[in-house]
Amino acid sequence: MAKANRTIKKKAPVVKNDLVTADIIDLTYQGMGVAKLDGFPVFVANGLPGERVDMIITKVLKNYGFATIKKLIKPSPDRVELEDKLALTTGIAPMANLSYTAQLAWKQRQVRELFKKAQIQASVAPTIGMEDPTHYRNKAQIPAQMVNGRLETGFYRRGSHKLIPTDSFYIQDENVDEAIRVTRDVLQEEGITAYDEETRKGTIRHVMARYGKATGELMVVLVTNGDKLPKKEALVEKIKDRLPKLVSLVQNVNKAHSNVIMGSENHLLWGQEEIKDILLGKSYIIGPNSFYQVNPVTTAKLYALAKDMADLKKTDTVIDAYCGIGTIALTVADDVKKVIGVEVVEPAIEDAKQNARENGIWNADFIAADAPEQMREWASQGKTADVIFVDPPRKGLTQDFIEAVGTMKPERLVYVSCNPATLARDVSDLLEHGYEIDGRIQPVDQFPQTMHVEAVVKLVLKK
Ligand SMILES: C[S@@+](CC[C@H](N)C(=O)[O-])C[C@H]1O[C@@H](n2cnc3c(N)ncnc32)[C@H](O)[C@@H]1O
DSSP, rough: OOTTTTTOOOOOOTTTOOOEEEEEEEOOOTTTEEEEEEEEEEEEOOOTTOOOOEEEEEEEESEEEEEEEEEEEOTTBBBOOOOOOOHHTSSTTTTTTTOHHHHHHHHHHHHHHHHHTTTOOBBBHHHHOSSSSSSSBBBEEEEEEETTTTTEEEEOOOOOEEEEEEOOOOOOOSHHHHHHHHHHHHHHHHOOOOOOOOOOOOSSEEEEEEEETTTTTEEEEESSSSOOTTHHHHHHHHHHHHHHTTTEEEEEEEEOOOSOOOEEEEEEEEEEEEEEEEETEEEEEEOOOOOOOOOHHHHHHHHHHHHHHHOTTTTTEEESOOOTTTHHHHGGGSSSSSSEESSHHHHHHHHHHHHHHHOOOOOOEEEEOHHHHHHHHHTTOOOOSEEEEEETTTTTHHHHHHEEEEEEEOOEEEEESSSSSHHHHHHHHHHTEEEEEEEEEEOSSSSSTTOOOOOEEEEEEOO
């Protein structure tokens, strides 16, 4: 006999090119509106919750479909009309059609819902945002492609690898935009080709620009498909002459047949190998491959908050796990006895050591290692710390990292996260290992106009 609770999949109630009227009831983490047609979910590009729209079905898959808006019948009161439509169609700023206040509320709600789903009782504070949430990014990695026979830089149309050439990127610092524009012009003048993903021919894959907002120092990196860079001298002369803030021009070689943007091999073309920036009174040298937060305004708020939450004492020994070039470690060093940073990228650790020296900080040590492995080693040696800061990549902490925390039992742990889903998962594990949340979870808007959510939370060892 067939089981009574067997689920029967609904057939899609629409086909491609159908025009239907629907209400948008939700917004996904990718920034798509959600409509339900007889329970069948359809993701609507640029649709906002509360809107009623006429939409054209663009794709129908087994369990869901996609649509674009044909006519807005009832717009959301939170909708803002953008002059720069490219920001939306390219996915540079997929949330830019939602008022900034509503974006901040959506981010708070995301964190709240993910913690609720993980069955964690926690209070989530309103998101800390920016006064001007545009042109904030200090770094860009812009793809190059041949369009009508010449190299163009721009952004891929959402969900594709078709490049839309553009001059203005809406969320990037104007100095970064200018660096990309000027570099593209010079590459065009010299007839340099862009890399073609299919034929694997052509020279330029990406143009990367990085700007130290506090110092005015600019870096440009030409990411090339091989060692050769045709017309090197002419390119260098022209780019440095037209970008007065340039202090570093680098060629990065990336021969990989993958989506990874930068390779590990750098050749200095002109100037210095690194640029400098200043954050919370400390100066940092930043190389082409080093991680450095992209929003200097909110990073200062985020780190000040993380430091505050840690309740630091002059007697504290502190670990900064996933330390990058040492920014959290050096921000807290003056307030503690000793700080140790751990990071897997070796050049970043070299930078962290130099950053410590240049800031006259002598109580900071930096170790190039896999953070979970290093933690396991410390735990097995019976070593511990009073405070651990963690700021892992989007995939969050590993089980063995959390188990090492459980063995080392630091009194305080401050978790800085760029992915609230893995944050909720890891906090749930840390609660199982004897910790409790102290205070509220604080979202900070590091990435305005996008769906990315950063948050910081303090955990303390249960008495
Ligand atoms: C979100 S960034 C934080 C960096 C730094 N705290 C900052 O704000 O500039 C995460 C860092 O973790 C590093 N990382 C990734 N996997 C790692 C691992 N297994 N062990 C140690 N560090 C790792 C990355 O290279 C990156 O520098």
